[in-house]
Amino acid sequence: MNHSKYDMITVLGATATGKTSLATHVAAKIDAEVISADSRQVYRGMDIGTGKDLEDFTVNGQSIPYHLIDILDAGAQYNVFEYQKDFQKVYEEMQKRNVFPVLCGGSGMYIEAVLKGYKLAQVPVDDALREELSVMTLEQLVDRLSKLKRVHNNSDIQNKKRAIRAIEIEEYMVHHPELDLQFPEINSLMVGIDFTREERRNRITQRLHQRIDEGMVDEVQGLLDSGVTPEGLIYYGLEYKFITEFITGKITKDRMVDGLNVAIHQFAKRQMTWYRRMEKNGFLIHWIDGKLSLEDKTDQVLKLYQLD
Missing domain, CATH: 1.10.720 (Transcription Termination Factor Rho, Rna-binding Domain; Chain A, Domain 1)
Known part of the structure; x- marks a missing residue:
């Protein structure tokens, strides 16, 4: 069903920009499956804190298959090299089934690693x-x-x-x-969701409060109760670091919320810096206005995808 010159569509953007729902709506239209490019959504049980938004994988009653989410137990460590290998397995298996992939994520390093076919992880300095x-x-x-x-x-x-x-x-x-991993050369349409800095800040703050209301603190407590060590969780940074420090009595709830809010803003800024650097390095990212309706954004992606 691919009438396009592209092998894949990549949907990227900073945290809290609505990447998942755009990726799943595009996938629903072209009968595709979603591959996650997120360094923390690989962990089981880390759902609210990593913003998995699994409900977004149901579009108009249709379940969109997804990959590289929930593949490891919380507490394990994972890196870009392992991600590449896992991505390659999924990508090749999807090609065999003749299924089109939509890569979705916020981890610029993971996205770049699969689009450039990095061989970086194993090669020592000489x-x-x-x-x-x-x-x-x-x-x-x-x-x-x-x-x-x-x-x-x-x-x-x-x-x-x-x-x-x-x-x-x-x-x-x-x-x-x-x-020498024979890494596939992938010609991907790259689409980014763009908000002004002010809009991004508001969305991040709003989403943080929403996730706290949804039980993010209980999620972290559950991981600690299941035997993941506080150090193991702090390693994952952001939500897991601040909430673990709150639960273990190192910081107050207010300090947790304020500290986390600032840290997520800084994280989003680093994500945007990474994407800008990718553009300088020759990647063409088509930026779509985040304020458009989901339907309009989906249409824009499909127009770009079908243009030859």
Whole structure:
């Protein structure tokens, strides 16, 4: 059912921008399935605090299948390299079933890792090689890199530091072919949900109070009761850090709410900075006005998707 040049649609945006409902509405229209790109929604039992919004996966009575949500027990640690491997499995399995994927998330690093096919996680620093390359010009570095791989990614050759790292990765892969994940090249339509800073702040604050009313503190208490250590939860940051500190008596409820509000605003700002950097590195993100109705936003995505 893919009449488009794209292999995937990616819906991204800062926290509290309504990514999930847009992704699921788009998926409903084109019979797609959603792959989550969120570094904390992989954990079971961490629902309200990570903003899973699982009710959004039912659109007009239709259940939208989703992947890479609830795949690990709370307390486990997870990283971008494991995410890549898990994504690849899901992506290939969906291709076999001829199902179109909609990637949805706020974790810029995870999104970038699958769209660029990072090989970063396993490749150690090679100081001797770095020293040897440091005297070369950017032009010479690009030349050397192009002998190792097809250079079609401008972000690899933006400056000497990046070109050196790209060569380091490719050289390492030559000597360790067993590690070379044949990562699929994915041509994704990228859509971002855009709000002004002021609108984003209001949405974050409103959503925080809503989630506290929905029982976010009880959720964290339940995780502690089930045997996850306070340190294990604090590791996840944001909601889990502040609420655990409140439950264990380190901070007051007011301090928890205020501290969390500030921390989520800072987190959203970092997310936006990551997306802007991706744009500078050559990713084309189509920004859609967040104030539009869900129907209008969905139509805009579908128009972009069907344009060839």
